[in-house]
Every structure is written in structure tokens, then in C-alpha cells.
Amino acid sequence: MSLLDHLAAQVSALKRSHPSPLHIVVAYSAGIDSHVLLHALWQLKHAHISSFQLSALYIHHGLSDNADKWQQHCATVCAELEVEFDSAKVFVDVASGKGIEAQARDARYAKLVEIAPPGSVVMLAQHQDDQLETVLLQLKRGAGPKGLSGMGRCFSRAKLSGHQEKVHFFRPLLEISQEQIHRYADEHSLVWQEDESNQNIDFERNFIRRDVSPLLNQRWPHFAQSVARSALLCAQQQALLDEVTQEKLHSLLNPNNTLSVELLLSLTEPWRLQVVRMWLDTQNIPSPSRAILAQLSKELLLAAQDASPVIQWQKWQFRRFENALYVITIPEQVSPCETLIQPPEVQKLPLSLGEVALRRGQLAEVSDFSLNINDLDIGPISVVFGGFSQRFTPQDAPQSKPLKQWFKEWKIPPWERANIAIIRQGEQIIGLLINGRFVAGKSNGHKTATQKKFDSSGTLTYQK
Known part of the structure; x- marks a missing residue:
């Protein structure tokens, strides 16, 4: 099957599963793969083989001196094809110590989700040889079935608009070889741009592409196809595993999205870790290394009841409280301090927690966001952080208790x-x-x- 026929079949299947009208957005980099994808889609559309809206997006990483030239090339090609074109810049911190490839990829996907129209399908030009490289990299890293599944054909990412809107991603060329892509480009006299960083074998993927894949394909001409088939089988097995894991996860979840420690401990260790990985994945939290996960049962779940164990990776922590497993970002905590508030002063709270304002005069209606003070002449009003041995009597309580006892009774986690x-x-x-x-x-x-109205009455209000 030709590349164009294959793409036509992929688009037809996509249209059957996607609400009309279909808007395809090509993630266009100016390289040969995305150029061929864009041109082939343009062919399908203008030959009336398939009907859809077509546009292209270029993401400018700023990592190459040629990035401006690539952006202009994309704009020129889209103008010639009369395809709507847009571009956006992202920032990659090369001095952060993190992998440049991973940073660039994450920034690119985040920007595509941000600027692609809601409900659109962003098409990515990864092909069969890219899949081979991905699986070999996962083998090198010691991945399991999920990693060895390689790149999936489709996935979705939610937009940060608060309206449950999503952008869908689709890889229609995973069965197409690099050789077929070059053949198509030659047949249609396409001109593309080469990224000079592709020759840098300090990047693992480039090393595999230049030195490893050609050797494997020379020895076994259908090696990439076989690896793609293995990746598909791993993906199918992973899907079955995910179905069972989802059921187990649902039975362990508490209303506040924590996990029951007691029920977690009733699982075997492999299932326990599988459930925790899925729990993290549903929250878009990267799973820690196998070594860190191995600490979970002994050092946290089975720790003494009065212990406060913490397991930390990247910017995340596992915590335990009230027989529940929490995952939280490393908390910022206010240092003990005291600040006097004078009306009509507005006081900003530390760590961007919001602000409070003291107003003299008419008391406000009872509210979660206001605190009435019946007589300001009794003493100054202050906002204090720290000191939980002090006693406090809530309005509806018959007696006072130290704050730390109220916090425990109200089930407020220690880190909050x-x-x-x-x-x-x-x-x-x-x-x-x-x-x-x-x-x-x-x-x-x-x-x-x-009650009499005191001129010295006031209200302390809060706003974020």
C-alpha cells in the first residue's frame, strides 16, 4: 500500500470515530517527515479523497541558530499550499541539567495543547523507524510492557481552560518506513530543512538512528516491522493489565483521591506497585524509579502508626496520614511569625496564601471569608503562624483544646x-x-x- 493510500485509510478511520467537522493540525517542523505528512494530507483534501479542515503549527524551540529560517520555510510552504499556518515560541532551559530532548518535547506538546483549537486532531509525523528507536531506548532503560509499547497511535491532552476541553494527538505513519517517506518526497520534488543536531550522536536517539538501526536493518531487513509488531502486542497486553488495575484502583480510592493503606497492604507487592503507578498516572504525576517504589511498603505503608514517613522524588512526596496514602508536591511552609493588623490595613499573607483586611465599623454577615470582631478596644489583632500548643475554643465546641488536638480531630494533615x-x-x-x-x-x-452596636466593632476579611 502506498503512503497516500495508507494515510487515506487512517483519515477515514479517524473521521468515523471523531465528531464532524474534523480539523487536522499538522505539527510541522520543516523536516522531511512532517513535510511529507502535510503534503500528503493536502493531496487527500484537494483531490476530494477526504474532507477535513487542514492547518499547521510550528514550535520554535530557540535551540538552533536556524530556527527562524525553519519557521519561515514552514510559513512559505503553507502559503504555497494555501494551508492556514501559525507558530509559537517555547523556552528550553539548557542550563537546568535536565535532558534537552525531553525538555524540548515536553515544551512542544504543552504549547501544541495550548494553541491548537479545542477538539482538533494534532497529527504527528513519527514513523516505523522512529518506533524502532523508541523501543530500543526503552529496552536500554529496562522498561516493562508499557515502555516497550513504544509510541501509541493516539492520545489526548486536556487544555488548561477549565472546560474539560481536549486536544487529540494522532500518529498516522507508524506503519510507514523512512524509505517510503523519502520516496514520496522525491516523487513530489519536496524541499525540506535538515536539523543539524540530528548528526550529534551525544543524543541517544541520534546514535541509534545513525549507528545501530542501519546495522540491524542490514542484518534483518524486516527488523523494524517486527519490532513494531512486538510494540503493538505489548500495548495490547498493557491495555488488558490497565483494565484490571483500574478496577483495583477504584476499590482503593478515598473520596479525597487518597489511597487506603489497609486495602493497599491487602494486595500482593506487584499489584500494589501497579495500582500506585496508575494512581499517579491519572494525576499526571511522573512515576518514581523502581528503587524508590521499592521503599514504599516497608518505609511508609508498614511504618509505625505514630511515624511520619516521607518518600520524595523530583518535586513530589508520598505521605501517610489517617490510614491513607497521599501524593503531594513538596510543600512550602510558612516560618513561625506574628504580624499586627491595624484598620484599614491590608496584609498580604506569606507564600501567596492570599490577603486579609481589617475594617472598622458595621459587622459583616457570617461568612467563611469574614471574621467578626465585637470590640477592637480589647486588644490588637494579629495574624500568627506557628505555636500549636495554644488552646482554642471553636464556636460550637463545649471546651477548649490545644490547636494540635483540633487539627488531628479535623483530620488536617501535618504538612498543611x-x-x-x-x-x-x-x-x-x-x-x-x-x-x-x-x-x-x-x-x-x-x-x-x-446586642448594642459598638463603634469599635470590625470585620477581618480574606481573599485569595
């Missing part, structure tokens, strides 16, 4: 407590600000209609 603002008048706690909501003290109830 340092960021709770204590509202104090003189030496008395009159309220707390917990996750942006006030908890009023017993002596600080809202003034009733029978």
Missing part, C-alpha cells in the same frame, strides 16, 4: 498545619484561617440583633 493562620486578639485566639476559610472562636460569635 504550618500554613494555618491563627487570628489572635491580645493573647486570645479568636479564630483560625484554614485553607482560605475562617473558623470563629467561641467568644467571637456574630453580633445578634439584641
Whole structure:
């Protein structure tokens, strides 16, 4: 089957599964692969073989002195084909110590999701030889079935718009070889741009492409096809495994998206780790290394009840609290401090937690975001962080307790407590600000209609 016939079949299948009208966006890099993909789609559209909207996007990484030239080439080709074209720049921190290839890929996908129209299908030009390189890299890294599945044909990423909108990605050329792509380009006299970094074998993929794949294909001419078939079988097995794992995960989930420690421990170790990996994946959190996951059971799940174990990787932590496993970003915590607030002063809270403002006069309606103060003359109002041995009596409580006991009773995790603002008048706690909501003290109830209006009354308000 020719490249064009194969692509026509892929687009037809895509149209059957995708709501009309279909908008295809080609991730265009100016290289031969994406140029052939764009030109072949243009052929299908203008030969009336298939009907869809077609556009192209170029992502400028700023990593090459030739990037501006590549962008202009893409714009020129799209103008000649009368294809709508757009481009965007991303930043890759080459000094960060992280892999440049991985950073560039992540930044590229994030930008494509950001600027591609909602519901559109972004087509990527990876082909059969790219799949071979991917599987060989995964073998080198010691991957399991998920990694050995290689690149999937399709996946979706949610836009950050808050409306559950998604951008769909599709790789229609995974069965097409690099040789077929070059043959198509020659037949249609296409002109493309070469990325000079492709010759740098310090990059693992380039080393495989230049020195390893040709040797394997010379010895076994159909090696890339065989690897692609193995990747497909691994993907099918992984899909079956995911079905069972999803069922197990659902039975372990708590309403706050934590996992039951007790139920986790009832699983065998391999299933336990498989469930944790899927749990992380559903939250778009990268799974830690196998060595770190191996610590999970002994050092955290089976730790003493009064222990506060932490397992950390990258910017994430596993924590345990109230028989539940949490995964959190490494928390920023406010250092102990005290700040006096004078009306009508607005006080910004540390770590961008929001701001509070003290207003003298008419008391506000009772609200989660306001705290009434019946007499400002009793003593100064201060916002305090730290000091949980102090006693506090909430409005509806019959007696006072140390704050740390209330926090435990209210099931507030230890890592969140340092960021709770204590509202104090003189030496008395009159309220707390917990996750942006006030908890009023017993002596600080809202003034009733029978109470006299004090000129020194006031309201402390919060906003993010």
C-alpha cells in the first residue's frame, strides 16, 4: 500500500470515530517527515479523497541558530499550499541539567495543547523507524510492557481552560518506513530543512538512528516491522493489565483521591506497585524509579502508626496520614511569625496564601471569608503562624483544646498545619484561617440583633 493510500485509510478511520467537522493540525517542523505528512494530507483534501479542515503549527524551540529560517520555510510552504499556518515560541532551559530532548518535547506538546483549537486532531509525523528507536531506548532503560509499547497511535491532552476541553494527538505513519517517506518526497520534488543536531550522536536517539538501526536493518531487513509488531502486542497486553488495575484502583480510592493503606497492604507487592503507578498516572504525576517504589511498603505503608514517613522524588512526596496514602508536591511552609493588623490595613499573607483586611465599623454577615470582631478596644489583632500548643475554643465546641488536638480531630494533615493562620486578639485566639476559610472562636460569635452596636466593632476579611 502506498503512503497516500495508507494515510487515506487512517483519515477515514479517524473521521468515523471523531465528531464532524474534523480539523487536522499538522505539527510541522520543516523536516522531511512532517513535510511529507502535510503534503500528503493536502493531496487527500484537494483531490476530494477526504474532507477535513487542514492547518499547521510550528514550535520554535530557540535551540538552533536556524530556527527562524525553519519557521519561515514552514510559513512559505503553507502559503504555497494555501494551508492556514501559525507558530509559537517555547523556552528550553539548557542550563537546568535536565535532558534537552525531553525538555524540548515536553515544551512542544504543552504549547501544541495550548494553541491548537479545542477538539482538533494534532497529527504527528513519527514513523516505523522512529518506533524502532523508541523501543530500543526503552529496552536500554529496562522498561516493562508499557515502555516497550513504544509510541501509541493516539492520545489526548486536556487544555488548561477549565472546560474539560481536549486536544487529540494522532500518529498516522507508524506503519510507514523512512524509505517510503523519502520516496514520496522525491516523487513530489519536496524541499525540506535538515536539523543539524540530528548528526550529534551525544543524543541517544541520534546514535541509534545513525549507528545501530542501519546495522540491524542490514542484518534483518524486516527488523523494524517486527519490532513494531512486538510494540503493538505489548500495548495490547498493557491495555488488558490497565483494565484490571483500574478496577483495583477504584476499590482503593478515598473520596479525597487518597489511597487506603489497609486495602493497599491487602494486595500482593506487584499489584500494589501497579495500582500506585496508575494512581499517579491519572494525576499526571511522573512515576518514581523502581528503587524508590521499592521503599514504599516497608518505609511508609508498614511504618509505625505514630511515624511520619516521607518518600520524595523530583518535586513530589508520598505521605501517610489517617490510614491513607497521599501524593503531594513538596510543600512550602510558612516560618513561625506574628504580624499586627491595624484598620484599614491590608496584609498580604506569606507564600501567596492570599490577603486579609481589617475594617472598622458595621459587622459583616457570617461568612467563611469574614471574621467578626465585637470590640477592637480589647486588644490588637494579629495574624500568627506557628505555636500549636495554644488552646482554642471553636464556636460550637463545649471546651477548649490545644490547636494540635483540633487539627488531628479535623483530620488536617501535618504538612498543611504550618500554613494555618491563627487570628489572635491580645493573647486570645479568636479564630483560625484554614485553607482560605475562617473558623470563629467561641467568644467571637456574630453580633445578634439584641446586642448594642459598638463603634469599635470590625470585620477581618480574606481573599485569595
